[in-house]
Amino acid sequence: MRRTVRDLRRHNRSVLLSSLYLGDPQSRQDLGRTSGLSQGTVSNVVGELIEEGLVIEAGLVDSDGGRPRTLLRVNPGHTHVIGVDVGETRIRVEVFDLAMRPLATVVQPLASARPDPAAVVEQVLDGLREVLRRAGVGEGEVLGVGVGVFGTVEQGAEATVHAQTIGWDAVPLERMLRAGTTLPIYLENGAKTLGQAELWFGAGRGVQHAVITLVGSGVGAAVISNGAISRGATSSAGEWGHTCLVYDGRPCRCGSRGCLEAYVGAEAILDRWKAARGGHAVPGRDEESSLAALLADGGPVAEQVLAETAGYLGAGMANLVNLFNPERIVLAGWAGHALGRRMLDRIRDEARERALRHPFGQTSIQLGRLGLDAVALGAATLPVADLLARGAATDRAPVLRVDAPA
Amino acid sequence: MRRTVRDLRRHNRSVLLSSLYLGDPQSRQDLGRTSGLSQGTVSNVVGELIEEGLVIEAGLVDSDGGRPRTLLRVNPGHTHVIGVDVGETRIRVEVFDLAMRPLATVVQPLASARPDPAAVVEQVLDGLREVLRRAGVGEGEVLGVGVGVFGTVEQGAEATVHAQTIGWDAVPLERMLRAGTTLPIYLENGAKTLGQAELWFGAGRGVQHAVITLVGSGVGAAVISNGAISRGATSSAGEWGHTCLVYDGRPCRCGSRGCLEAYVGAEAILDRWKAARGGHAVPGRDEESSLAALLADGGPVAEQVLAETAGYLGAGMANLVNLFNPERIVLAGWAGHALGRRMLDRIRDEARERALRHPFGQTSIQLGRLGLDAVALGAATLPVADLLARGAATDRAPVLRVDAPA
DNA sequence: GCAGGTTAATTCGATGCTTGAATTATGACT
């Protein structure tokens, strides 16, 4: 329900700013051409953005005999954003400039394996203070804080977190954080923030329809439709790991059976390897080293386990292809990377076998380009995305300006 | 990439028109309140719409002592729309007024079981002429023709149809139809048009996130996200029937194995019944009567087959819940209706068992309220949806009006 | 039947935004 002529301005600011932020530096003329706005309006809007310090001129390019064009880009130093990754074992807090260059990072192990919400909030707030101190950035120079958190984040007036496995039920994390800081808070599921990072800076650049899959100990996905993350009615869309792939198959920690996660999550893969070894414990002191051992083993038992894994994973991806018809599927997450580096082709073949021909032909399956650290990066993009969507509307209160007569 | 101040007008026309079309009759004041537009603007825009004949005044309601409000609604007779359902066995062509009341219908059996595109086009064009003649409606009084067709419809400059099973590969159906009529053509997959019909007039009214499942001989779905049908990159999203539910299970006609359709499509159900009967042929002379026989049988073998069917269908729905987090899942299609009437509760229970608790709690699973005839109805909504989205912009050429001086 | 009250709808001046054409700015080439 749009309304007034001010919305127009806001929208056009948003269009130009997004074009400058997400694309290469451009001249005012380029902006006019790509946005469809007239030269005059571009000049006008850009002038405003420059005056506000959001956009800066960045060099000249001579143009075939005429006046050289001045290139414009977003001012990386105009403000900063903070990304927080609340994982199941540790918290990572990172400050970036607007160009998403990291300025300082703080990583803390989580105090407990079944963390108490209040303790997590305390640790996050500590991390915020500490990371700002290290980077020498004041609170006033921060646009906002994005928080990527395990579990399902239900958006609403105030976002809440559900995490069945550790007993969090509708924890009002956003309100709790707001109570401890005046910085704007943006809360989102960690898998989705990683998806956002891959979408903007990784294997999903420039794509409108994509699914970023996240394979770690568990399995998740972020579905991007028309360039934006799908959330569904209550933001819990994308639970790919708990779709049934083997009817009445292996029990899953979600309580159901035969979920994808119960086959291709790292924990499940290692379980299957152990079973294939006749119950003998698998080598490695943690999941990561065990999975590495499996991938390096080379013996027939290990190969069989891996072949099955590729089959399950390919089938899961085929389901994504048939349901979402994406341009790209990205395999990410630490286990996803490990598996993909070793056998992405095989996974792709399995997916081809099981997907409908036509949509499969439209999809490219790729390895993620960012590591798991990108959860914080993706979280930090949340305030930026909001800035771009708002057109950086300064939301200035209606200025009571009394013009002096000429 | 929006632009000018005219877009504002178009958008606000669209808002008001949609509110009038999709909602109950409203006064100008009501419109102002719900849309956020000022009284003056509403009056202005509505005046335009009335002058164009799109909107009419519909009665007065007195208002507690003051001037009674005049209610407004879309003029049902302003224009007409045609819906065409190109099924695998027959073609149905139907004229509606703008309020979607049917005025005339033509049904023709399809000439061949493996229809030739040119023959189909000929039959559709014949149907158009015939149905207009019967309804006494001239071509000039038709807003557009929506065509719901089996197979995958790839949108683009000109929509094409892919239907692997009958050998249609990128058939340029839109172009072929345009060659035979001047009426605007809108092409879409039949399952999606049925979804649109349920969304506007059936079990999906007022819902923003829904999945309309379509269970017939085959299995499909229309996914509605943020009130609009998801199409994915090349419009083939929503192939729920060909998601893998039983890894390496029963072979499916798509070439893969273990697809949902290979278990809960009517053909598959009857196959499984036959197998459970030790290979004895099932009663009934066609799929519909056979399925009815299965549902009426009551014996332990039949009940077992049905119980399994409920399990598979429930699992498939649980996958939809986990992936899309919809507010509503609608079970439609002739077989879906038959199954749902008998055991929707059981299907719901199976879905609850297998879905994540939180998103399942947000979803209601309901039986479709419209029959299969609604494919044509849904197709006919396509031109209407376009009208609403365009704000019925008359796309009038810039009027060169020379105002006479006062 | 007429004044006063109440709510609905329209009118109109003020304001803000985009456009398109004209103007100014900036540099290369001769």
Add this chain to the structure above:
DNA sequence: AGTCATAATTCAAGCATCGAATTAACCTGC
């Protein structure tokens, strides 16, 4: 230094919305 070419800015004109004031339509009570 003059001419050409391209980029950016300026400015009057045209649209669209808003808010306040006005007009319209009907009710109630005396």
